[in-house]
Amino acid sequence: MTPTSDVVTVQVLLFARFAELLGAERLVLELPRPATLQSVLDRVLALPGGAGLPARPLLARNQTQAPPDTPLEDGDEVAVLPPLAGG
Amino acid sequence: MTPTSDVVTVQVLLFARFAELLGAERLVLELPRPATLQSVLDRVLALPGGAGLPARPLLARNQTQAPPDTPLEDGDEVAVLPPLAGG
Amino acid sequence: MPFLRESPLDLTGLIAAVTSPERGGIASFLGLVRDHHGGRAVQRLEYSAYAPMAEKECAAILAEAHERWPMAQVALEHRVGALEIGDAAVAVAAAAPHRDEAFSACRYVIEEVKRRVPIWKREYYADGTVGWVDPTAPGGAVPARPEAGQAS
Amino acid sequence: MPFLRESPLDLTGLIAAVTSPERGGIASFLGLVRDHHGGRAVQRLEYSAYAPMAEKECAAILAEAHERWPMAQVALEHRVGALEIGDAAVAVAAAAPHRDEAFSACRYVIEEVKRRVPIWKREYYADGTVGWVDPTAPGGAVPARPEAGQAS
Numbered sequence: 091m092t093p094t095s096d097v098v099t100v101q102v103l104l105f106a107r108f109a110e111l112l113g114a115e116r117l118v119l120e121l122p123r124p125a126t127l128q129s130v131l132d133r134v135l136a137l138p139g140g141a142g143l144p145a146r147p148l149l150a151r152n153q154t155q156a157p158p159d160t161p162l163e164d165g166d167e168v169a170v171l172p173p174l175a176g177g
Numbered sequence: 178m179t180p181t182s183d184v185v186t187v188q189v190l191l192f193a194r195f196a197e198l199l200g201a202e203r204l205v206l207e208l209p210r211p212a213t214l215q216s217v218l219d220r221v222l223a224l225p226g227g228a229g230l231p232a233r234p235l236l237a238r239n240q241t242q243a244p245p246d247t248p249l250e251d252g253d254e255v256a257v258l259p260p261l262a263g264g
Numbered sequence: 265m266p267f268l269r270e271s272p273l274d275l276t277g278l279i280a281a282v283t284s285p286e287r288g289g290i291a292s293f294l295g296l297v298r299d300h301h302g303g304r305a306v307q308r309l310e311y312s313a314y315a316p317m318a319e320k321e322c323a324a325i326l327a328e329a330h331e332r333w334p335m336a337q338v339a340l341e342h343r344v345g346a347l348e349i350g351d352a353a354v355a356v357a358a359a360a361p362h363r364d365e366a367f368s369a370c371r372y373v374i375e376e377v378k379r380r381v382p383i384w385k386r387e388y389y390a391d392g393t394v395g396w397v398d399p400t401a402p403g404g405a406v407p408a409r410p411e412a413g414q415a416s
Numbered sequence: 417m418p419f420l421r422e423s424p425l426d427l428t429g430l431i432a433a434v435t436s437p438e439r440g441g442i443a444s445f446l447g448l449v450r451d452h453h454g455g456r457a458v459q460r461l462e463y464s465a466y467a468p469m470a471e472k473e474c475a476a477i478l479a480e481a482h483e484r485w486p487m488a489q490v491a492l493e494h495r496v497g498a499l500e501i502g503d504a505a506v507a508v509a510a511a512a513p514h515r516d517e518a519f520s521a522c523r524y525v526i527e528e529v530k531r532r533v534p535i536w537k538r539e540y541y542a543d544g545t546v547g548w549v550d551p552t553a554p555g556g557a558v559p560a561r562p563e564a565g566q567a568s
Contacts, residue, residue, distance in 0.1 A: 103314065105312065105314055105382070105384060106384035106386070107384075107396040107398075110396075150314075150317060150382070153314075153316050153320050154317070154320070169314055171314070171382055172384055172396065173399060173400040173401070174378070174379070174380070174381065174382055174383060174384070174399070175383065175384050175385040175396070175397040175398065175399055176311070176313070176342060176353075176354070176377055176378060176381045176382075176383030176384075176385070177342070177353070177354050177374060177377045177378035177381075177383075
């Protein structure tokens, strides 16, 4: 893949109830540039089981929470986070 | 001592720096009726070493903090308390 | 020093880790697994985490606490995996020269852990159902419908 | 169950005493003997108390906490006698169904203990002097002049 590639490839991590709904804990997605966290979310929501997710879940890029309009680079790690319940 | 006695006898407890200043941890005082915590304090302040005490220390009657005008009965336990420093 | 632990938490060890001769006030918090939630009897539960992000968030929270209360030293552990009723899920110890800083730092850390650290809790109820806890759900955190038959 | 103790305090025991399956949040406080006070190096200290009144005040404080936070259970111990640097002088553990009550009850109890319980602290300084701590003194709690030669 060259710097001029018109797609970005990202790894998408799913957790807890979201992983159950989609039947997967990890996806690899290819997205057309320019890609954002929202692009990932739109694809995830369209997958089988994706309708069970909330429209605006917490999102993280490379292990840091980030807003939906955050641009993505090739190789980014994206996470779609169910409501947090630690502590 | 009969109920009509015109004096009350109280035990006075001194602690910490106050006990050091007065050279005693316990006094027995006879006070003319009507006696109050202030009566005890006046007597204590007049004892040798009593001048080192503050004019308005915390006072307790029968193990409960009480104001200086609290009346005393025969047999009461009075305490003159230095500034508290627990915890 | 990972913040996520698969073995029982050790508050005494956390307290010892933050203590020093200058820091005379130590506030601590221990969150234990309760036997009920939202009116339902809980038998056991499982915590899972997005571990690398959870570790980063915990480290960031402690760094923030240290910035806000420079004299305070805070330690934190969060359990993951299978827990029984009464097990410690989270432990925080905050030591400082004065108790005000110790309490404030301790409270800050536990609040931020609950707010920001990517950890999830699956409860197993006495009636045989299971549910993912959702503190943001209206009307309570427990799923209204049993999920026992749900594919995983 | 006396609140005043002549032997080392046991926070773990206090926590165990207040814990129950319904009370999942436990806030605690430990006050340790520091190695300095008001800029002076402290080597050791002695706590003395008006014991019967101190016991009554401690019981009253816990009863007030229980009245204000009915779901909370609080335990308290205060050391008396000779203490070394790092020894625990006071320990409070407060358990409640939710952490807000636990922290509030814990904080209330330690503040009231400091404010109301008749206990006094005699510090032995590194320079050989001694002093009774007076938290109400202007400009600091430590006596300005050495008391080494003072009669007792």
